Amino acid sequence: MKIVRLLPAFIALPFVFASMANASEHQIPVAPDEYLKMENPYAGEADEDLLKQAGKLYKRKCKKCHGSKGDGKGSSAADLEIKPPDFSKPGYLAGIKDGQLYYIILKGGSEEAEMEAYGPGTDANLSEDDIWKLVTYIREKFAK
Ligand code: HEC
Numbered sequence: 001m002k003i004v005r006l007l008p009a010f011i012a013l014p015f016v017f018a019s020m021a022n023a024s025e026h027q028i029p030v031a032p033d034e035y036l037k038m039e040n041p042y043a044g045e046a047d048e049d050l051l052k053q054a055g056k057l058y059k060r061k062c063k064k065c066h067g068s069k070g071d072g073k074g075s076s077a078a079d080l081e082i083k084p085p086d087f088s089k090p091g092y093l094a095g096i097k098d099g100q101l102y103y104i105i106l107k108g109g110s111e112e113a114e115m116e117a118y119g120p121g122t123d124a125n126l127s128e129d130d131i132w133k134l135v136t137y138i139r140e141k142f143a144k
Contacts, residue, residue, distance in 0.1 A: 026082055029110050031103030040098040041129075042136040054130075054137035061124060062134070065115075070142030082113040087142035094143065101135045 042050060059068075067074040070087035077084060087093055106128070109115030118124040119131065126134075 026110070026112070028085065028104065028113075031097075031100045035099040035103040036097050038099040038102060040102070040132055040135055042132055043098065046136045046140045050133055051137055051140060054133040055141075057126070057130060057134060058137055061118065070138060080114055082110070084115070087138055088144050090144045092144075093139055098132075098135050098139070101138060102131055105131045105134055 058066075062074075064074045064076040065080065065084045066072055066087065067077065067084075071089075072084035072086045074084070085092065104115065105126075106117060106119035108117035116122065116124070118126045120127060
């Protein structure tokens with residue numbers, strides 16, 4: 001039976017594709033659906049107070065990698081093997097849901113990337129509220 005002799009090739013195929021994917025460009029993990037569906041409680045309500053508060057947090061904890069303009073060119077970025085994305089690239093943030101940004105800040109990036117988790121219980125221990133404010137700040141300040 002020919003099909004039986006071909007079986008090992010079929011079984012090997014997914015692994016061949018998987019290794020090809022690994023070799024191609026790095027991807028930021030995609031948030032699970034339950035996060036992508038989340039509504040930002042501050043959407044459309046970014047007042048000066050919020051931006052000031054979140055701006056302080058951003059400067060303290062995020063700027064060294066993501067840069068003061070959100071372009072991913074912070075002072076530490078040169079040393080990173082996996083570079084932060086350019087939030088200010090035209091259309092970049094428009095194509096990303098708030099729930100995705102929230103998820104990565106809460107849980108961190110991929111294993112290979114030095115984007116740590118900032119949510120409750122981590123070293124940074126930011127509240128979920130702080131994280132939504134950061135999401136709002138990133139969108140208000142850097143989206144083009
Ligand atoms: C040590 C450098 C570093 C610091 C500090 C850092 N990040 Fe990141 N960030 C990265 C890298 C690198 C990635 C890409 C992660 C990946 O590829 O998995 C990333 C990814 C992200 C993303 C995902 C964007 C997307 O397209 O899905 C968001 C949002 C983000 N960071 C926000 C923040 C915020 C907010 C802070 C501060 C609380 C912060 N980061 C601190 C390096 C950093």
